[in-house]
Amino acid sequence: MYVSARTDYAVRAMLSVTAEHPRLVKAATLAAAQEIPLSFLQGILLDLRRAGLLHSHRGVDGGYALARPAEEITVGDVVRAVGGALATVRGLPTTHATYHGAAFGLHDVWVAVEEAIEGVVDHKTLAELSTIKESA
Amino acid sequence: MYVSARTDYAVRAMLSVTAEHPRLVKAATLAAAQEIPLSFLQGILLDLRRAGLLHSHRGVDGGYALARPAEEITVGDVVRAVGGALATVRGLPTTHATYHGAAFGLHDVWVAVEEAIEGVVDHKTLAELSTIKESA
DNA sequence: GCGTAAGCCTATCTAGTAGATAGGAATGAT
DNA sequence: ATCATTCCTATCTACTAGATAGGCTTACGC
DSSP states (O other), X not given: OEEOHHHHHHHHHHHHHHXXXXXXXXXXXXXXXXXXXXXXXXXXXXXXXXXXXXEEEOSTTOEEEESSOGGGOBHHHHHHHHHSSSOEETTEEGGGOOOOGGGTTHHHHHHXXXXXXXXXXXXXXXXXXXXXXXXX | OEEOHHHHHHHHHHHHHHHHTTSOBOHHHHHHHHTOOHHHHXXXXXXXXXXXXXXXXXXXXXXXXXXXXXXXXXXXXHHHHHHSSSOEETTEEGGGOOOOGGGTTHHHHHHXXXXXXXXXXXXXXXXXXXXXXXXX
């Protein structure tokens, strides 16, 4: 029930890339636009590329672009790419938690919580989110 | 999206108290039953009492009991008593997170996630959970 | 009363890790 | 060749979750 800075940065960066689609955006540009430490962001972008969400290009005029249409990338995809499981109990997947005695039923609660989170993040696409604009 | 040991312990302890209702249960008994470090548990029980969820009694034959019927205590009550907000972004409440530029719409996502979690934990009572038994 | 068993409370320790940084190697365009 | 950029690894630092220790306070029995 804690969204890490890493996760938050990742989604923000992806949305910034979405806004420039299909142009390539430099890591430095993203860092400035969303006020993210550059070195930290580079590691995050690497994860996103390895997860198949971003395409990267090196050298002069290099940068990052979405590997798939914004309509086909959900917030859940991004969160999982950088943070692993959506919900964890003491660092372990919810399904891995086992309880005994009076607490036996607790397992079901954590699983239900995870499914509730999935219900939200797996249905919000970057395309949807990028249509929401800051009102002046 | 991380359930801390403290939160997990708190719910387990509450369920153990529920099972003995309305008898008083000693902290040491709870610790043994749910395999929770005693000293750590004592701090948690203190929080639960201060939140008005537990009644405590000192001295010989002292212990803890539910301050309200199990039907009127939800998992959400317990989580909030020991952990503060249900969902946080980089340690801050979801409502406190502000975004600019392309990431503006992200705020709504985190809020929706928190509401989804609330929908689960605020409707599961200790009474319901305590009816789920371990099958032999 | 006095002793004992329990909860109450504060201070503290420790280890893990989130967050951030640095520096160089690989790559691609001009 | 050179420069700009991504790629990758190693590392640092500060925070805090998790756990511990020890003394204080309350309640009951004798």
